[in-house]
Amino acid sequence: MIRYRTTKQNQLILDAVQKHCDHPTADQIYLEVRASNDQISRGTVYRNLDKLADLGSLLRVKVPGADRYDCRLDVHYHMICRKCGAVVDAPLAYHHELDQQVLEQTGFLVERHRTVFEGICPACAADGTQK
Amino acid sequence: MIRYRTTKQNQLILDAVQKHCDHPTADQIYLEVRASNDQISRGTVYRNLDKLADLGSLLRVKVPGADRYDCRLDVHYHMICRKCGAVVDAPLAYHHELDQQVLEQTGFLVERHRTVFEGICPACAADGTQK
C-alpha cells in the first residue's frame, strides 16, 4: 500500500493552487512554484497535482485545452469564456438528483457529473471585438 | 467570405460518423474512412470534422482524452465510463433554464452548457475487476 509523503515540493504546489481563485493550469503552477524553487520540474508538478486531486486536497476542472486546478473542495460547476479562456465558478448548486436519475434509467454507476457553461464573459462582451 | 465545398472526402467522413452510434474519435473515423480511401490523411479528417461541427452537421463531444463525434444534432448530455472509456448518450433533457440562471446571476453570455456523467458502465461493473 502506498502512503503519500510530505515534501517541500508538494507543499509549494498546494500553496500555489490555494493562493489562486482563477483556476490555474498545471503550467501556470509550475512557473509560479519555480519562482521560489528553480529546480522543480514539470513532471513533479503534474505528479503532485494528480496526487493532491486524488487525496481531495484540490479539485481538477476538466476543460478543453488544459486542465485547471481549483482550491475549492466542493463539487461545483464552471463557466469558460470562449474568447479569453477564463474559467470561473458558476453560482449554481450541484444537482445530485441528476446522478440518481441517470443511475435509475441506465444502470450506469454514476460517481459525479461535470457541467461547464460555455459563452462570453462580461469583460470580453464589453470589449466589442466580439466573435 | 468562405463557402464550404463538397468533396468526396468530407462526404465519406460525414457518412462514417452517421454510421456510428458509439461516439467515435477522430482517429477511429480516420481509420474507417481509410478503408475505402487509402489516400486520405489525418489532417483532412480533423479539418473536415471541424467544418462539419461548425456547420452543425454533427456534434462534437468534448471529453478528456480525445473528442468524440456524434451523429445526433440536438444538444444533449453524455456519460463516460472511467474504466473502458465508452461514451453513451444520457437519457436526460437539456436543462435550458440553467443557461438563463447563469446569465442572470453573472452576466456571462451563456451559449450552452455541457454535462458529462462519470462513473462505471453496467458492462464494466459486471466485470468484477473493478476500480
Place this chain on the structure above:
DNA sequence: ATGGGTGCAAAGTGTTTGCAAGTAT
C-alpha cells in the same frame, strides 16, 4: 480560372514516464 481542399510531414500542446539519485518516514 479561382480559391477552397488535400496529402504529407513536421511542428505544437499538454501530459506521462523510465531512470538513477535524493529524501521522508
Place this chain on the structure above:
DNA sequence: ATACTTGCAAACACTTTGCACCCAT
C-alpha cells in the same frame, strides 16, 4: 533502511499547420 519522490529528458497522445498540388464551382 526502506520505498516513495525528484529532476531530467525522452516519449506520448491528440491536434494543428505550412506548403505545393488538386479539384469543385
